Amino acid sequence: MDPETSSFKSPIRQLTDNNYSEWLIDIKALLRGKKLWNYTQEAPDSDKSVTAQAKWRNSAMEAADLITPTISGPVKQKxxxxxxxxxxxxxxxxxNIYAPKGDAEFMRLTREYYSLRYEDFDSxxxxxxxxxxxxxxxxxTNVVLDDDKQTxxxxxxxxxxxxxxxxxxxAMTPGMTADKAxxxxxxxxxxxxxxxIGTVGTGGVGLVAITRHPSKRTPSGKAIVNDVVCPRCGKGHEADICWKLHPELAPEWLQERWTIExxxxxxKWDELQQQDQEAPGEEGAFINL
Structure with missing residues (x-):
C-alpha cells in the first residue's frame, strides 16, 4: 500500500510521536481480531513449505495494509x-523507534506501576x-526483573x-548491582x-548549623541567615551538590566513574580532532561538545 495515497480512515487513534504505548494496545486488539497479530511478531520461517511462506507474506502484507492508516504522516516519514x-x-x-528500552526505563515504569493509586484517577x-x-x-523494554533489579x-x-x-x-551507573547499592x-x-554535628540531650535531635552570608543582605542591611547544612561536610549547601563542590569527599566508586567519563x-575529543584533520578544507565546521 502506498502510504501517501491511502484514503482509508483509521479505525483507531493514529500513532504519533507521543502515544506509542496506547496505540500499541489498540493495534494489537485490531490485528488479533483479524487473526493477523502473529504475522507482525514473528519472522517468516524459511524451513516451512513454499505454500506456507507465501501465506505468511500475504498475511504480513494484509497486516501492513491494516496498520498503515493508523499511523500519522510524520511517523510514516520515519x-x-x-x-x-x-x-x-x-x-x-x-x-525500534518508539518502544521504551533499557534498565533505567524499566525501573522507572515499574516504580510507577506499583505506586498507582485508584484515588488518582477519575474513573x-x-x-x-x-x-x-x-x-x-x-x-x-524487554528487561527481566532479576534479583539485582528487584532489590x-x-x-x-x-x-x-x-x-x-x-x-x-x-539509574546512570552501568552494571549496577544490589551489593553495590x-x-x-x-x-x-x-x-x-x-x-x-552534635545532638541535644538523649532525644537524638540534630543541631542545625547556621551560616551567614555577608554578601547577601536584607534591605535593612542584615545578613541573610542560611539554615541549610550539608549532611556530608557540615557546610551551608544542599547534599546533592556536595560532591560537585568537594570532589575529594566523594566515595571511591564515584571518583572512579568520573575518571572513566x-x-x-x-x-571522543581525540577522535573528532582526528576526523577534522582527515577532512581539510571544510571551513566553518565546528565541534559542539
Whole structure:
C-alpha cells in the first residue's frame, strides 16, 4: 500500500510521536481480531513449505495494509518504503523507534506501576486502562526483573527522601548491582554518623548549623541567615551538590566513574580532532561538545 495515497480512515487513534504505548494496545486488539497479530511478531520461517511462506507474506502484507492508516504522516516519514508491504517489518521498525528500552526505563515504569493509586484517577476505566498501558510499556523494554533489579526497585520505592538521590545515581551507573547499592547506603550512613554535628540531650535531635552570608543582605542591611547544612561536610549547601563542590569527599566508586567519563570524553575529543584533520578544507565546521 502506498502510504501517501491511502484514503482509508483509521479505525483507531493514529500513532504519533507521543502515544506509542496506547496505540500499541489498540493495534494489537485490531490485528488479533483479524487473526493477523502473529504475522507482525514473528519472522517468516524459511524451513516451512513454499505454500506456507507465501501465506505468511500475504498475511504480513494484509497486516501492513491494516496498520498503515493508523499511523500519522510524520511517523510514516520515519519508515522505509518496504515496511508498508510487510507488517512484521513495520511493527519491528516502529518498536525500534518508539518502544521504551533499557534498565533505567524499566525501573522507572515499574516504580510507577506499583505506586498507582485508584484515588488518582477519575474513573475505574481510566485506572484499569493506565495499568494496561504500563504493563505494555514494561513488557516493551524487554528487561527481566532479576534479583539485582528487584532489590534496587524495592530500595527506590522505600528509601526516605534524603536518600532518593541514590536512585538517580544507580539509574546512570552501568552494571549496577544490589551489593553495590547496599555498600553505598551503608557507607553514606557511616559518613553521616561521623559528621561533627552534635545532638541535644538523649532525644537524638540534630543541631542545625547556621551560616551567614555577608554578601547577601536584607534591605535593612542584615545578613541573610542560611539554615541549610550539608549532611556530608557540615557546610551551608544542599547534599546533592556536595560532591560537585568537594570532589575529594566523594566515595571511591564515584571518583572512579568520573575518571572513566573523563577518559571517554577525551577519547571522543581525540577522535573528532582526528576526523577534522582527515577532512581539510571544510571551513566553518565546528565541534559542539
Amino acid at each position: 519508515l522505509q518504503a518496504n515496511a508498508f508491504d510487510d507488517g512484521y517489518l513495520m511493527m519491528n521498525s516502529l518498536a 475505574m476505566t481510566h485506572y484499569l486502562t493506565h495499568i494496561k498501558t504500563l504493563e505494555e510499556r514494561i513488557r516493551g 534496587l526497585l524495592c530500595l527506590g520505592m522505600t528509601l526516605p527522601e534524603g536518600f532518593q538521590y541514590f536512585t538517580k545515581i544507580w 547496599r555498600n553505598m547506603l551503608l557507607e553514606e550512613e557511616r559518613r553521616q554518623k561521623t559528621l561533627d 573523563k577518559r571517554s570524553r577525551k577519547r
